[in-house]
Amino acid sequence: MHIVILGAPGAGKGTQADILCQELDLPHIASGDLFRQALEKKTELGLLAKSYMERGELGPSEIAIKMILERISLPDCVSGCVFDGFPRTLEQAEALDKALAEQGKSIDKAIYIQVPRKELVKRLSGRRICRSCQTPYHLMAAPPRVAGKCDKCGGDLYQRPDDKEETVKERLKVFFALTLPIVDYYKKQEKLIEVNGNLGIQNVAEKIISVLKPFVITEL
Ligand code: AMP
Numbered sequence: 001m002h003i004v005i006l007g008a009p010g011a012g013k014g015t016q017a018d019i020l021c022q023e024l025d026l027p028h029i030a031s032g033d034l035f036r037q038a039l040e041k042k043t044e045l046g047l048l049a050k051s052y053m054e055r056g057e058l059g060p061s062e063i064a065i066k067m068i069l070e071r072i073s074l075p076d077c078v079s080g081c082v083f084d085g086f087p088r089t090l091e092q093a094e095a096l097d098k099a100l101a102e103q104g105k106s107i108d109k110a111i112y113i114q115v116p117r118k119e120l121v122k123r124l125s126g127r128r129i130c131r132s133c134q135t136p137y138h139l140m141a142a143p144p145r146v147a148g149k150c151d152k153c154g155g156d157l158y159q160r161p162d163d164k165e166e167t168v169k170e171r172l173k174v175f176f177a178l179t180l181p182i183v184d185y186y187k188k189q190e191k192l193i194e195v196n197g198n199l200g201i202q203n204v205a206e207k208i209i210s211v212l213k214p215f216v217i218t219e220l
Pocket residue numbers: 009031032033035052053054056057058059060061064084085086087088092162171
């Protein structure tokens with residue numbers, strides 16, 4: 001099963017992808033994490049993408065596509081995965097479809113988590129991420145049990161530099177201009193599931209799982 005999670009920055013893609021991956025026992029493939037790992041390791045691709053990330057712009061698509069295709073060629077993705085943050089442009093969506101088709105595979109469903117713009121800004125400014133395992137928290141809506149520490153692994157929490165106000169504005173602009181057209185792309189393929197992302201983490205997760213269940217059972 002291959003599932004794409006779509007949504008603006010702050011819509012809860014990472015949180016919902018995590019829950020879904022546990023439910024379906026699939027790996028969580030987050031392109032933003034791949035970019036950040038490449039940057040931390042100071043690889044050529046990571047350094048190339050650095051300035052784009054700092055400005056809240058998309059990195060070059062060929063880098064994103066290369067990293068994702070490499071990642072999904074690893075054995076843990078053999079029976080599928082949940083994509084988070086990828087594809088982000090029509091070019092990436094088409095490249096992903098092509099690469100999967102070459103292996104006789106395809107995207108099964110794309111889930112679009114919708115959240116009003118005002119709420120997105122509020123969420124991003126309170127977001128904190130675990131430096132070790134990338135689990136997201138929110139200072140108000142989903143605080144950790146111990147301030148500044150991850151509930152899962154005890155790692156330090158930090159604010160992503162691109163969650164600062166100015167960069168957030170740019171990231172939202174980029175989403176509505178370049179990524180939103182993908183919603184239509186999957187709608188035309190009759191793969192789109194739209195979910196109200198403004199209902200609280202558990203309610204959104206239950207909604208996603210309940211709409212996916214009939215398809216998962218068919219797959220099995
Ligand atoms: P995210 O963690 O998904 O918000 O991604 C953080 C940053 O990584 C983005 O603002 C982009 O600069 C870069 N990035 C992540 N995924 C992609 C992608 N699919 N295509 C291009 N750039 C990406």
